[in-house]
Amino acid sequence: MFSRAFRVRSNTAIKGSDRRKLRADVAAAFPNLSAEQLSEFIPNKEELNVIKIYSHKGEAITVYMNNRNPILFEIEKALYPTVYTLWVYPDLLPAFTTWPPVLQKLAGGADLMLPGVVVPSSGFPQVERGTLCAVTLLGNRAPVAVAVATMATAEMLAAGMKGKGFAVLHTYLDHLWEYGDKSYPPTLAPLVTDSAEKESAEDEEEPEGNEPLSSFSTEPLQHVDVGGLSLKEGDSCAISMGKEEPHENRAAETAEDATTEVQQEAEDSRTPQEQMDALFNQCFFHALKCKVKKSDLPLLTSTFLRSHMFSCCPAGQQLDIKKSSYKKFSKFLQCMQQQQILHVKELSKGVESIVEVDWKHPDIRAFVVPEGFSSASAAQESKSEDREQAYHAPEIIPLYGVSAKMVPLFQESGHKKGSILSSSEVRNIIINYVKTNELVDETNKNFVKVNAVLCDCLLDKSEQDEISNLKWDDLLSRCLERLQPLHQVTFFGQEPVVRKGNIEPIDITVAQRSSNKKVKKELKLWRFSHIGLSPDSESSFSSSFFWDEGDMTC
Structure with a gap:
């Protein structure tokens, strides 16, 4: 559905009443969301935008944006989550797994065929035909696609896993994902490990007396390159640790393994709350050192958490502020602000942003990127720390709103009072209206015959009895003059804002x-x-x- 570019029709902020209605619709569509998750998903204070778009096939779609990312899209009054939402709530939908190379086909617009679905040892989730499902890749529980099942689970097995299993609506790497901040999926360990994988791991274990193998060899799925997902954190480690070490280094490795075991025992002695606090601190400094740039500031706190800190979370772990001692992410940032690491400011009502970071703070400088994560981004950031932030001029686009007087002229194209259009859209609508109603003058095609609708919308009372034809240019200019003037302003790194009046x-x-x-x-x-x-x-x-x-x- 989003494999090709779509056309944005309007972008407006959601009202309070519409926000409450959306929260009720989300609760009905996804009943497994708790009350706390629902309030985080559809927040009361953070700005939510409603974007009306047309797909390349002409389908009218409503997209809901939270900060910079699309979180939901609506088709014919049915709500669907995006991959950005599923990365935060990976268990929101029943999930089916496919092979990593299949992702490129799905992003190109293909549906998921049953031969490409991996059959787990625990069996498939029980779904019915038409059930909304998530698609994951082998080795990572983070969904990469949203699809609708074309047959029930029993029918899939009865068909011998042949035929089309899922109609794909939206994928990671498609144009709807590109409309967000283009962040990468987090690395989430599978809940259930396939029996074949367990057997291969057991085969790799050597009996006593043989040469020791690398401790990473028993978890091959943690280093799988997920078919272009850019999950490159473990690639370098997987290559280097897959090689056999020289004999003289084995004693040192044994000592390091013993030290690691002592550290792991010390970590295990901590309470779950203390472990979550330590994980938040690790991901916080990792994100500041490797992910955030000076040009990104001011940065919304919610975007910093979802797009930067989540991607720094180690494999098999997941950030959950409720399980920490802070309970709220704002309190965590206040603690960091008291340590003078960063400065958080409320730039707009109810929306907090990180406006300043002390890149030379000792805690940031002393932080070491954990093993398994690429340090290339950290080196690149350290080189550009002292560079000046480049200035990006705001982009201003004139728009037009359909007024009450002009509704009869635009209602045939599906627009109503208050619809926001660009000048090219207005031009196309007028041309289509003239051609559909056969108003082009047969004798001179440079003129358009004025019917009752054009007369009421575009002519003054003194002109209605005198003018029967209009030139194309006069017709279009009169139409633009009678529409409500608007303009859209887009600052670098922020969502577009539509305001009334001319600049x-x-x-x-x-x-x-x-x-x-x-x-x-x-x-x-x-x-x-x-x-x-x-x-x-x-x-x-x-x-x-x-x-x-x-x-x-x-």
Whole structure:
């Protein structure tokens, strides 16, 4: 469904009443969500956006965004979770496993055939035809696709695992995933290990008296390259530790293994709460050192947790703030702020962001990336620590809203009052309307005949008895003039914001003295309140637009 690019029709913030209705719909669609999970999934204060899109096949789809990631999409009043949601709640849907190379086929738009489904020793989940399911890859419980079962579990087995098993709706690596922050799936250990894998692990164990093998050889699935999932944390370790070590290093390895066992026993003596606190601290410093860039700031705290800290979680473990002593992620960040590691600020009502990080803090510098994770990103970040943050100009796009008077002209194309359109969309709608109603003048195709709808929408009362034809350019310009002016502002790293009204143009004035020297003149900028900048930002932004005397460069 999202294997090809889609067209965004509108992007608006969700209202309070719609937020409550959405929470009720999610609770009905996914009853296994607890009350706490539901409040985290559809938060009360964080900004949620509703995006109307058209797929490449013309299907109307509603997408719900939380911060920068799509969390749900709705088709014909049915809700479906995205892979971003399933990475946070991996047990939300019954899951079926396939082989890693199959992912590229699914992302390209193919459905999942039954011969490509891995049969676990514990058996398949019991589903009926039409049940919403998740698709995972062998060795990782993090879902990579959302699909609908085309037959019941009993029918799959009766068919000898042949035929199409699942109609795929959305996958990791498709265009809906690209609309988010493009983060990678976390590494989640399977709940049930296949019997064949157990046998292969047992075969690798050597009897006493033989040469010792690497301690990592009994868990081959932890180092599987998951078919392009970019889970590269364990690749280098898997290669190096698969080789036989020289004889003279075995004594040192034995000593290291003994030390590791002592450390593991010390860790096991800690309470589960203390272990979760330590895991949060590890993932926190790992994310700051290897994942977060200066250009990412300000960074929403929820995005930092889901997109950066989750990806730093070791294989087989999962972050759960409820199991820690902090109970809330905001309290954890407050603790880090008290240690002057970072600074958290509420940039908008109810939404907190990380605005500053002390990259030279001793705790960040002293943190060592755990084994199994690539340190390439950490080295790259350390090189770019002292670089200045590049300035990205905001992108401003004019839009148009359908007014009450113009509804008769746009209702045939499925739009209603308040629909937001771009100028190209308005043009296409008008052209289709004229061609559908056969209003092109037969004698001169540069003119369009004015019917009753065009007369009421585009002509003044004094013109209705006089004008029977309009030129194409006049028709389109009249239509744009009678639509409500809007504009969309997109700041780098933030979601687009649609506001009413036009943007005033920039006016630059330069004065000359008798000596022909240029006089410094400040720019007259548009009102920054329209695009959501603070007064401090306005002054700092406008102060960069001066001319020095004798210098014509900005």
